Amino acid sequence: MEAVIQEETSGCGIAASAALAGVPYPDAKRMANSLGIHAEDKALWSDTRHVRTLLSAFQISTSPVETSFESWESLPDTALLAIKWRLEEDRAFWHWVVFIRRDGDACVLDSRKSLKSHVRQDFWRMKPKWYIEVFN
Template sequence: MNPVIQEEISGCGIAACAALTSITYVQAKEAANALGIYAEDTALWSDTEYVRKLLRALGITVAPTETPFDTWESLPDKALLAIKWRMEQGRLFWHWVVFVRDEREAVVLDSKKALKTNTRRDFGRIKPKWFIRLG
């Protein structure tokens, strides 16, 4: 699985869905727009239903609830993580990233364009608040 770079400032959820389904950002954005989901809508960073709806439409099984983050070791092999969690003007916001583990390693795929590398292994710097288990 490879990271997909978000092409819009609030496109991290769309990019995460693209990475999970091995499609381009443009393809994921087209699927999102067809469902009434737009990167310009800041609710994409503050409501889990948008990304759940897109993942289901792309064929990914999504857990019905969020699970509080405990340890990296306790994460499932595939999860959508909420990082950079914060409150702005009374509304919750976060940045979506993908956690994947295989027999060789565990990585976080981060869509942020400004990063030196979008495949992250610097787990000590990433502070997840919670995650969504993916099937």
């Protein structure tokens, strides 16, 4: 699995879905747009419904619930993480990233364009609020 870079400021959900589906960002964006999901819609990063719909279109199953983050060790092998969680005018917003663990090695795929490396292991810097398990 490889990181996919978001092309719009609020395209992190589309980029995370693209990484999980193994497709380029433009392909995921086309699929999202065909489902009525647009990066310009702030609901993309304040509602889980859109990312779940997009992942379902890629035939990727997720847990039906969000689980509070406890520790990096307790995460499932693949998960969507909500980091940079905050309230703006009583509405929750976050940044979507993908957590993966393979053969004991863990990393976070972060789509934010300005990062030097999109494969992150600086776990102490990230403050996940909750996650959605992704089934392989």
